[in-house]
Amino acid sequence: MAKQRDEPRISVNKLAQYVTSKAARQNQILRNAKFPPDYITTYYREAGEAIAKFLAGDMQESSILDNAVALLSQKVAPNIYETRRIAGNIDAIETFASLLDDIEFAGATAKLGAQTAPHIVANGVEISVRPEVTLHSTGKSGDLVGGIKLHFPKTEPLDDDQAAYITAMMHTFCQDHLWKHGQPHAGHCMVIDLASAKVYPGVKAIKQRMKDVANACGQISTLWPSISK
Template identity: 30%
Template sequence: MLKERVEPRISVNKLGEYAATNSATRRRRIVLDQKKPKDFIVSRYSDAQDLVADFLSGNLDYEDLLDKVDEFRNTTASTDWQENRNKVCAEALLSFIDMADKLDFGSLVLTKGEQTPPRLLVQSVSVSIKPELLITKHKRSGDSVAGAVKLHMSKSYTMSDNAGSYAATMLQQFVEANSQFPCDRRLCYVVDVFGQRIFTAPRSHIRRRKAIEASCEEINRAWPEL
């Protein structure tokens, strides 16, 4: 059963896709899915996302992830939905394990993000960022800077260069608005697990933020008509 959201809102990864595509049909579909989301879209990968966050924050190791893959594969599901969810979570973990060596955070301090963090309001659209991990870097000077990690898990859609850059730009904006320390854009990572790519917030963001604002203005106008 579909639920309908009254106020315009969108997730950061979908906003990145929206801003990057020129297809009016695809844009309409993205907004419609955000207004009337199916439950499985929201929660399908949540277990895998939590496990990857635990791994990156140092609470799990490779063997733990492989054990979880076996657990997903061997657990008897009571519904087709649960069976499919176990399957895609196992696949997500295996894809992440293949790319995990690209993520070397060195001496950075990583902590798991809040379950209900603040949203960003852009042109009357509520943008859900919800980073899985928050980053703090303590510099030798005694100062500290901040960043974050946002995971993207979707077998059906892997991020393009533009979509990843837009999402990372929004992640940087979230850190700027919510961290006690100055944001270092180089510490703002969007990780596309199935695409096995890592996007970092770009040096130049003014044009991208204007494009994001224009996208949100379009979403706000389209929302009542869908």
Template identity: 25%
Template sequence: MPVQKTHRVVNEPKISARYLADFMAASERTRRTILRGCKYQPIARLVQHDEAKSTISKFLRDGEGSTATLTEKANGLRNRMADSDFDRDLLDHNADYIDRFAEVFPDLDLPSVEFHPPGKANPIELNGVKVTTEIQFRLRRLTKTNKIRVGGAAFRYAKGKSLSPEVANWQSAFMLGYLHQTVTEPEAEPEGQLCLTIDASGGVCHRAPTDAVSRFNNMDAACATIAEWWPNIAPPDTAVF
């Protein structure tokens, strides 16, 4: 019987904005663990929160205010038929995510601006590393002099655990730098106060810090290190390719 493969190898350096933020706030040992997970990705299905994130994004864009629609959506996921134990866990985890956000939403300090659909978020390359990002919705406002300011929001969630403010600062700083490189609306300028990392578990809206530009430059420099380390990152001991 052939040995079943457990991981796939990502040959070229690639990391998500989420893991890049984790990387920047981590010790060197943890940094190598993060990169190992990025280079050697498990083949087994992992629980993702796509349905929860799209539900919450729509709720915020619609501006309903009442969390009753979130509770209804979470209950719908729990009552949905599942074809396997994994699918059951997937639905329940997404329902937990939505319920937690509904609980913390009243205390969430969001900007009073326009919220728009996320659109497509293409990867960017920093010092030889492809960096992907998720944008759950975009933000836009007009200044008193009719100048356009834009931003983007990413969600983070860990059940029962608040996001580290330092990690959030790195991720929001990345969002600002990312939008500076990718914004396509004529005359629009990204604004730090509109670049958000929303902790859906802790109920905190983290805006890009005042040193976001230097942080993004540091992430750019760190990607050179990631590209240098990448060929020599060893696989997990139990990995089968």
């Protein structure tokens, strides 16, 4: 296990699951957030990079996905864990390729998101949103911005409610940190879930969901010191 996080911090995808889960699952989510396993951020690295690059290229270069699968297929796995990880990345890319007809940029230009990005903060909890891709367009009222979040773990498919919380937090991230690029636009905020093989569009009802997020973060802040392995 990695070094524990002393201050409350959680990813946007996990926080969406936390808000909609029962107590036992919430406790598990918080333990993994405070004592994050080393593999969490790297498990789907190849798939994440290939998909983000493909999206940022306006979904024109299918060779990006094909090459990523080919390179993964050629890897020699030294152990069972790596065998599963490689297979998981290939499966994620192939699942993504089956969703292309469901992804609509609505005239926006896609760009790669920053490798590191500031967090949004609610009741003392740092929420890592970091869109893999940002979307930019110009409307009647001026420049508009949004972001795409990828979700991978096959054992944890998102539901409509969880995806809605993620897009609400994405909207807030754009408002807080991408305001120089324009106003956040719900139509440019989306989640691509490779676990459920679904593309979830952004929700327009942001305020109530962000109240729920704030309440959950208040609970997390209170519980954080008592969380143990």
